[in-house]
Amino acid sequence: MIRGKTLLGFDFDLTLVEQDSDHRILALVPETHQKFQSLYDAGMQFTDSVATSLLDLHARGIGPSQILEALKTIPFDDAVRQMFEFAKSNNADIVILSDANTFYIDEVLKAKGLRDYVSEIITNPASWGEQGQLIVKRHTTEPPHGCSRCSPNLCKGKEFLGFIQRCGVQYDRLVFTGDGRNDFCPMTKLGPRDVALARTGRTLAKCLENEQNRAQISAELRWWTEPSEMFQIIQEILNTDAN
Template identity: 35%
Template sequence: MSPSKRLFVFDFDWTLIDADSDYFVFEHLSAELSKIQLDSIGKVQWTDLQQRLLGELFDRGVSREDIERTLASIPFAPERIEALKLMKEQGSDLYILSDANTVYIETVLKAYNIDHLFTGIITNPASFDSRGRLNVTRYHGLDKQPHQCPLPCEPNLCKGLELQKLIDSHPWEQVVYMGDASNDFCPSTRLSRERDDLVLARRGLSLETRIKERPELVKAEIVFWQDAQDVLEITRDIFFGRNRTGVAFLGSSLGSTAASSTTSLSTMVESSSSASSAVDSLSIDEVKTSSQVLSAVESSDSKMFAQAVKA
């Protein structure tokens, strides 16, 4: 297989980095706003919430330099960086497909001097204004018709649609998607076994759960991973044929947990629920007391801190 024909697409939070970038910023810069952020899960659309809280952060005197310095301290495991460099050295195209934002992702990548490894970043647009206030907007805005994906995608971003655009843009010989959360399930369903595609799902988080609930929707081979060393070993296996012992899990039954050294893995995975929904303009006080409930996906999985603790 020609290495120039491979496409790697990555989620960002709890996949490339060992943190949730949205939570990390507020945890380190404002304990009060961090609590509001956690208390608002499932009550306000996540990207809209970040925009409002970033305004509060600016009003409290937090500067652009404070945000950038905090982002630069987010942990990025050296084994993952080694894996990314290997992918690039082998001529692959690397993309990030994330519900974070451009400023967060680009700042972290530059801090670790790996921004040049990526062909593109698909995420919510963000920028600092002339005062140093960070603004974030939805990738799929309220000015557009809802994407109407029936799978658990956030209303601001259907990762499956965006991955499909990348797949259709070139005659790839292999596509590899790596993620951890419920909104990584939709892109996982866009891959093909005939093309030897791979889904790299982080073990113990909601992508694994969803795959096991709806295995018939995921056609590609699935490899579960737990940490950065696993990612590096899987990457070496993709290019050099090493065994996936202790990383991949094989079984025709969904309950199988036996470690396998084979490179033939069966599919396993999950029930879908619909994403929602337009959100009214709320002040910070309204955010604190809002009773508006979004979809089950956003309530249980949209940047869920409980999920982050498990990773």
């Protein structure tokens, strides 16, 4: 078993990129984006709402090339590139856990030249149908993951631990970085030596205003607002681990 490494776990939307990728694509047609919002507001699960709306997007004439071009221009801070390069040079592993989908994340990372820096992407599977429609399904269907903290499509905490168990590495330190309410669960899986990085002004920050929620995180909790601050904290952690 490999020892002496740090594992960096990241959310994707509004953590590694500066916009929600689902909203970015669905907003290519305002009527489709409005339909998505109506479905979600009416109680349809988020991933299912996206999947249904992507079919509507296709029916309105949006194909693979337009989706790909939109992904290539999603707001991206160069501090993230620097952070990945620094992590690689310091022998840290990177795993992404997201409620987006495989196509979005793969294509954004490839466009930025960063796909090879990531050990694994854990998210909802996406594929192209015969008519050129993007088909997205839930990551988890049967059996249900059973976590009350997470959306039915994906328990990030369970999947984060599952990655660690199957990768054959005994990590010295775990770090998880995110912005959303669904990033709370993996942070509760961290130990006292580990670090949770929460973005200010987002739904995770709101969740952590609750003292009972905050008490469920035994890791060191640190805050960031801009990607440059996230990178700076990751640098500090990896430099400390190297000494």
